[in-house]
Amino acid sequence: MAQTFLKPEQVDELIDLYQQGWTLVKLAERFGIHKRTAAAHLVRRSVPLRGKGLAEEDRAEAVDLYEGGATLLEVGLRFGVSEQTVRRALVMQGVTIRRSGRRRKVPA
Numbered sequence: 001m002a003q004t005f006l007k008p009e010q011v012d013e014l015i016d017l018y019q020q021g022w023t024l025v026k027l028a029e030r031f032g033i034h035k036r037t038a039a040a041h042l043v044r045r046s047v048p049l050r051g052k053g054l055a056e057e058d059r060a061e062a063v064d065l066y067e068g069g070a071t072l073l074e075v076g077l078r079f080g081v082s083e084q085t086v087r088r089a090l091v092m093q094g095v096t097i098r099r100s101g102r103r104r105k106v107p108a
Contacts (some may be wrong), residue, residue, distance in 0.1 A: 006033070023080035062090065063077065
């Protein structure tokens with residue numbers, strides 16, 4: 001990845017978006033930087049970083065998506081977190097995790 005320098009007004013926008021709930025992954029994609037660089041900009045501006053994991057307000061939707069047939073990967077991509085993070089959150093919600101492998105086709 002080529003080195004990208006953000007202008008102060010871009011850092012201001014990055015901070016605003018983060019405070020609106022954007023993830024570091026989404027910010028990195030938006031500004032063409034690495035997620036660690038996005039985090040570094042926030043830290044330099046004394047913006048507290050949110051904890052890792054699936055946000056509490058997203059857990060019900062994650063359960064619905066997974067129980068509706070989405071994979072752990074698909075749910076993770078939706079929320080910008082890893083499959084393992086999704087797995088942990090779903091288990092904490094009492095969801096039984098499906099066996100890995102190919103999905104069975106549902107008869108039409």
